[in-house]
Amino acid sequence: MTTQAKSYFAFVGTYTRPPSKSEGIYVYRFDPAKGALSYVSKATGINNPSFVALHPGGRSLYAVAEIADAANRAGGGVTAYAIDRATGSLKKLNEQSTKTAGPCHLAVDATGKFAVVANYHGGAVTVLPLNADGSLGEASDFIQHGAASKHDPRRQETAHAHSATIDPSNRFAIIADLGGDKVYVYRLNLSRGILEPNSTPWAPTAPGAGPRHFDFHPNGKYAYVINELGNTVTAFNWDGEKGTLTEVQTIGTLPAGWSGSNSTADVHVHPNGKWLYGSNRGHDSIAMYAIDEKTGRLTSLGQESTKGKTPRNFAIDPTGQWLLAENQDSDSIVTFKIDQKTGRLAATGDVTDVPMPVCLKFLAAG
Numbered sequence: 001m002t003t004q005a006k007s008y009f010a011f012v013g014t015y016t017r018p019p020s021k022s023e024g025i026y027v028y029r030f031d032p033a034k035g036a037l038s039y040v041s042k043a044t045g046i047n048n049p050s051f052v053a054l055h056p057g058g059r060s061l062y063a064v065a066e067i068a069d070a071a072n073r074a075g076g077g078v079t080a081y082a083i084d085r086a087t088g089s090l091k092k093l094n095e096q097s098t099k100t101a102g103p104c105h106l107a108v109d110a111t112g113k114f115a116v117v118a119n120y121h122g123g124a125v126t127v128l129p130l131n132a133d134g135s136l137g138e139a140s141d142f143i144q145h146g147a148a149s150k151h152d153p154r155r156q157e158t159a160h161a162h163s164a165t166i167d168p169s170n171r172f173a174i175i176a177d178l179g180g181d182k183v184y185v186y187r188l189n190l191s192r193g194i195l196e197p198n199s200t201p202w203a204p205t206a207p208g209a210g211p212r213h214f215d216f217h218p219n220g221k222y223a224y225v226i227n228e229l230g231n232t233v234t235a236f237n238w239d240g241e242k243g244t245l246t247e248v249q250t251i252g253t254l255p256a257g258w259s260g261s262n263s264t265a266d267v268h269v270h271p272n273g274k275w276l277y278g279s280n281r282g283h284d285s286i287a288m289y290a291i292d293e294k295t296g297r298l299t300s301l302g303q304e305s306t307k308g309k310t311p312r313n314f315a316i317d318p319t320g321q322w323l324l325a326e327n328q329d330s331d332s333i334v335t336f337k338i339d340q341k342t343g344r345l346a347a348t349g350d351v352t353d354v355p356m357p358v359c360l361k362f363l364a365a366g
Contacts, residue, residue, distance in 0.1 A: 085366025
C-alpha cells in the first residue's frame with residue numbers, strides 16, 4: 001500500500017460527442033476515508049478528452065483529443081494542462097497533433113520527458129516531447145503499425161493501437177494492438193525521443209483476441225493484457241532485461257453459460273499484487289481474479305455488477321481500498337469497497353453523476 005494522503009484529486013476524461021452533455025475534463029476531490037467524490041471544477045474547450053495521463057511530478061496533465069483532426073492539422077491531438085496542486089484546477093498550456101486519427105490512450109515516461117500515444121483509428125504510435133513548463137513539443141517519433149490479423153473482418157481490418165504502457169524500469173513502451181492481435185514492445189530511447197523495435201518486437205495473442213489494455217504486476221515479473229474481442233485476459237511472464245513477454249495463461253472474463261453481447265475494456269492489478277480486475281461492457285461488470293504470487297496465474301473470483309452501463313474504464317485508488325467504475329453509457333461513477341482479505345468488491349451506494357466518463361486518474365492534493 002502507498003502512504004495515504006488526506007485527500008486526492010480525481011481527473012475524469014469524458015466523451016463530448018453527441019448525445020453526451022459533457023463539456024470536457026472534470027475535476028473532483030476524492031476522500032480516501034469514505035471513497036466519495038465531490039465536484040471541484042472542469043476544463044472545457046477540448047473535444048473527446050477520453051483518456052488522460054499525469055506528469056510524474058504531478059504538475060501537469062495530458063489528455064488525448066479522440067478525433068480525426070486537431071491543432072489545425074490532420075490527425076487527432078493531445079492537450080497539455082498545468083495543474084494547480086492547491087485547487088486541482090486545470091489551465092491549458094498547448095496542444096499538439098499526433099499526426100494520425102483517433103488517439104485513444106497515452107502514457108508519460110518516468111522522467112517526465114515524453115508522452116507515448118496510441119492512435120486507434122490511425123493504427124500508429126506517436127511520441128511527443130514534454131517541455132520544462134509541461135507543454136508539448138511537436139512529435140519526435142511516429143510509428144505506423146503493419147498488417148492486421150483480419151480474423152475479425154469488422155474490427156481487425158487494419159492495425160488499431162489501443163493502449164500505451166511504460167514498463168517499471170522505464171526502458172520499454174508496450175503497445176497493445178487490437179487489430180493486429182499483437183502486444184508490441186519498443187525500447188525507449190530517451191536521448192532521442194524515439195521508440196526502437198525490441199529484439200523480440202511483439203508477443204502474439206490468440207487470433208481474434210483483440211488486445212486492448214495492459215498492466216504490470218507490482219513485482220515487475222508479470223504482466224496482463226485484456227482482450228476486447230475474445231473476452232479474455234492473458235497473463236504473461238515479463239523479462240525486464242530482454243523486454244520479452246511469454247504467455248502463461250489465458251482466462252475468460254464472463255460467467256459460465258453467459259452468451260450475451262460483450263466486449264472487455266480496462267484491466268488493473270491491485271497495488272498489493274494479490275488481485276486483478278477487468279471490465280466487461282455488455283455484461284456490465286468487473287471480473288475479479290486472484291493472482292498466484294509464485295506464477296502470476298489467475299483464478300476467477302467471479303464478476304461484480306458495475307451498477308451501470310458500459311464500464312469503459314475503472315480505477316483503483318492509491319490506498320487500495322476503493323475501486324471506481326466509470327459507466328460510460330449511464331453517466332455515472334460508482335464506488336466499490338475492496339475487501340482487503342478476499343479482493344472482492346461491494347458497492348458502497350456512492351454514485352457520482354458524470355456525463356459519459358471514460359477515464360479517471362488520481363493525484364494527491366497539494
